[in-house]
Amino acid sequence: MDYGIEGRVAVVSGGSRGIGRAIATTLAGEGVRVVIAARTQSDLDDAAAAIDAVAPGHVEAVAADMKAPDDVARVVEVARRRFGPVGIAISNVIGHVIDPGKEGEGPGAGTFATMPPEEYRREFTSLFVSAWALAMACLPDMRAARWGRICNIGSSVAREPSTDLPHILPNAVRPAVAGLHRVLAARLAGDGITVNNILTGSIATDRNTSYWRWLAEERGVTVEQVLEGRLAGTPLRRMGRPEEMAALVAFLCSRHAARVTGQSIPVTGGFRTSHL
Amino acid sequence: MDLGIAGRRAVVRLEGSLAGACRAVLGAEGVELLGDEDLERADIVVAGGARRPASDLLQASSDELYGAWEGVVDAVAAYRRALPHMQQQRWGRFVWVGTAASRSLDADQDDLDLVVTLGMRALHKVIGFDEGPSNVLANTVLRDAQAADDEIAAAVAFLCSEGAGFLTGVVLAIDGATGAAVF
Numbered sequence: 001m002d003y004g005i006e007g008r009v010a011v012v013s014g015g016s017r018g019i020g021r022a023i024a025t026t027l028a029g030e031g032v033r034v035v036i037a038a039r040t041q042s043d044l045d046d047a048a049a050a051i052d053a054v055a056p057g058h059v060e061a062v063a064a065d066m067k068a069p070d071d072v073a074r075v076v077e078v079a080r081r082r083f084g085p086v087g088i089a090i091s092n093v094i095g096h097v098i099d100p101g102k103e104g105e106g107p108g109a110g111t112f113a114t115m116p117p118e119e120y121r122r123e124f125t126s127l128f129v130s131a132w133a134l135a136m137a138c139l140p141d142m143r144a145a146r147w148g149r150i151c152n153i154g155s156s157v158a159r160e161p162s163t164d165l166p167h168i169l170p171n172a173v174r175p176a177v178a179g180l181h182r183v184l185a186a187r188l189a190g191d192g193i194t195v196n197n198i199l200t201g202s203i204a205t206d207r208n209t210s211y212w213r214w215l216a217e218e219r220g221v222t223v224e225q226v227l228e229g230r231l232a233g234t235p236l237r238r239m240g241r242p243e244e245m246a247a248l249v250a251f252l253c254s255r256h257a258a259r260v261t262g263q264s265i266p267v268t269g270g271f272r273t274s275h276l
Numbered sequence: 277m278d279l280g281i282a283g284r285r286a287v288v289r290l291e292g293s294l295a296g297a298c299r300a301v302l303g304a305e306g307v308e309l310l311g312d313e314d315l316e317r318a319d320i321v322v323a324g325g326a327r328r329p330a331s332d333l334l335q336a337s338s339d340e341l342y343g344a345w346e347g348v349v350d351a352v353a354a355y356r357r358a359l360p361h362m363q364q365q366r367w368g369r370f371v372w373v374g375t376a377a378s379r380s381l382d383a384d385q386d387d388l389d390l391v392v393t394l395g396m397r398a399l400h401k402v403i404g405f406d407e408g409p410s411n412v413l414a415n416t417v418l419r420d421a422q423a424a425d426d427e428i429a430a431a432v433a434f435l436c437s438e439g440a441g442f443l444t445g446v447v448l449a450i451d452g453a454t455g456a457a458v459f
Binding site: 069111112113117118120121124128129132133136139157158161163168171172173174175176178179180182183184186187188 | 332333334338341342345346348349350352353355356359378381387390391392394395396397398399401402403405406407
């Protein structure tokens with residue numbers, strides 16, 4: 001199927017690994033010119049080389065902290081100069097680090113009774129301000145072109161909080177991010193800009209794998225036992241693949257999805273039980 | 277109706293006329309009203325987002341975003357101070373007052389409170405789950421642009437009552453059924 005997005009320009013935050021990298025790769029495969037941004041140069045180099053191999057000349061990598069509005073503006077400016085006006089903005093910044101020992105920063109996991117109040121501010125920066133800043137930085141180009149696609153990689157906890165895991169920060173902030181995208185969708189529909197939010201479930205990425213390992217240690221069980229419990233609540237009985245996130249994002253960016261906006265769409269294998 | 281909360285102690289952390297309305301209704305039920313300095317012995321904490329009518333996410337500065345989100349940080353800090361006493365006595369009530377725009381965009385245009393309310397709605401759901409075994413309940417009241425202070429205060433008082441003892445993680449919208457949302 002022709003998605004009709006060849007030649008468009010995209011910015012993908014968190015684009016060097018996992019889900020972001022899969023999205024950048026899929027979009028580049030559709031002829032989109034993609035700027036990936038992340039903090040670690042070596043990861044960026046690796047991703048850019050892999051994407052360039054399948055879509056030569058379609059990727060540019062920029063080292064940046066996509067939680068910082070100034071850095072976001074700089075990355076968008078690089079995209080404009082290198083490829084032209086930006087039409088696709090994919091926000092994909094991680095929040096609280098669940099395995100601080102592994103990743104070296106972040107407040108880690110906690111419950112309402114244990115998490116320090118100020119960490120809610122930090123999580124707001126990671127998840128909300130990052131997405132808002134990227135959308136705002138791309139908006140002038142989208143409005144001028146009367147075409148745009150804004151898509152956020154959110155979490156299924158936006159709809160139904162994880163009460164079996166110590167996820168108080170994403171539980172509280174993800175719904176606010178979903179609301180941000182719902183509001184933007186309503187305000188920008190007249191400009192030909194769609195805004196959607198993906199509710200991510202268990203997707204097999206490096207980060208996710210390290211999380212299950214951490215959780216197994218916390219609970220004094222094996223990784224297999226943790227996964228078994230998780231998958232028991234997942235009708236499809238398997239983890240998702242980053243490419244399956246990317247497939248939905250690419251569809252939402254396509255000309256066929258011009259009337260799909262303001263939606264929070266789960267990619268969870270059927271996990272969670274709420275109706276809506 | 278006797279709400280069964282005479283002698284309970286409440287801290288009402290709301291702004292303007294709504295704060296007065298809530299204090300009046302709770303006070304009339306025999307609830308003792310305390311200030312922030314007494315959060316550690318409160319049985320009831322009522323809080324809410326600051327109203328910014330017609331606030332617009334497309335126009336907001338990052339400072340304004342953070343300013344609104346401080347409502348969450350501040351409420352969490354206050355709730356945390358009250359929680360140990362509530363857990364210890366196995367009775368507590370948290371009630372958040374937010375905007376009905378968090379349910380349907382038609383109800384109001386206060387984007388900044390919408391963002392805060394969505395976070396707090398989810399947080400109350402989790403508090404309800406985590407603290408239910410301690411009989412500490414957490415619920416949300418949503419108001420639209422037309423809701424009268426007295427109507428909101430009555431809903432808040434009901435959620436604090438003994439009769440509401442099996443309600444937690446619930447959202448009660450005082451919005452005259454504005455908007456098309458099914459839930």
